[in-house]
Amino acid sequence: MNRTDREPGEDGETSRADPDDVTLIGHRGCAGQYPENTVAAIERASPHVDAVEIDVRRCASGELVVFHDEELDRLTEGAGRVADAEWDELRELTVLDSGEAIPRLDEALRAVPDGTAVNVEIKERGLASDALDAADEADAEVLFSSFLPDALAALRDRDASADRALLVADGGPEALVAAATDLGCVAVHPPIDLATEPGFVDAAHEAGLAVNAWTAADREDAEELLAAGVDGVIADRWDLC
Incomplete structure (x- = not known):
């Protein structure tokens, strides 16, 4: 996922993004339309x-599973933490009464068709080696992202060529861009309110970082992000722009 170069506007800031040049990333596989994080x-x-975003964490028996929440109860009829559940238990649960099972990471990556990229969000520490192995085995185009700098550092240390993005929730543009740059990231992933702050996108672009913003729920969100000049829109629906 490489940033498309754009000419600055008359005011010196990034001009409005052309929708055709912006990467559309389906958040949890477009959670607003389909049972999230399922095959x-x-x-x-x-x-x-252009890409699907999925979340990964480790279950009690060691497998990497695609699931957003730390706890099972919002999305399934199960209870307790994913980290305390064996794979044999998790594989019997279904997501949001859809009949769709919780997949392992390798299963999810194999389901991604050629030509579609994957944003794998690392939800906890200690996953780097196994997540990289799964991506290599699936021969998938993967961008790893995380709120956890040390998880991104572990990915870098295991495979410096693996594309990484720093997920951020708040803070000043300079500090966040510096943190992403220090980690060798190719992108920074801010929330909508941060991505649309004056100067944020420009600061990231000046550092050579793409900006993929989360999470657009409707067309208004998408339009706001396009106006800010982002490189990617992480969206709950694919029919926003």
Whole structure:
């Protein structure tokens, strides 16, 4: 996912992004339309997006599973932490009464068709080696992202060529851009309110970082991000722009 170079506007800031040049990333496989983080969501969203975003954490028996929450109860009939559940238990649960199972990371990556990239969000520490192995085995185009700088550092130390993005929630543009740069990231992933602050996108672009912003829920969100000049829109739906 490389940033498309754009000419600055008359005011010196990044001009409005052309939608055709912006990467559309289906958040959790377009969670606003499909059962999130499932193989079905990946398969159904992929024809409509440039990339799908999925979340990964480790279960009690060691497998990497695609699941956003730390706890099971919001999305399944199960209870307790994912980290305390064995894979044999998790594989029997379904997501949001959809009949779709919780997949392992390797299963999810194999479901991604050629030509569609994957943004794998690392939800906890200690996943770097296994996540990289799964991506290599699937021969997938993966961008790893995380709120955890040490998780990104572990990815870098294991494979410096793996594309990485720093997820951020708040802070000043200079400090966040510096943190992403120090980690050798190719992108920074801010929330909408931060991505649309004056100067944020320009600061990231000046450092050679792409800006993929989360999470657009409707067309108004998408339009606001396009106006800010972002490189990617992480969206709950594929029909926003």
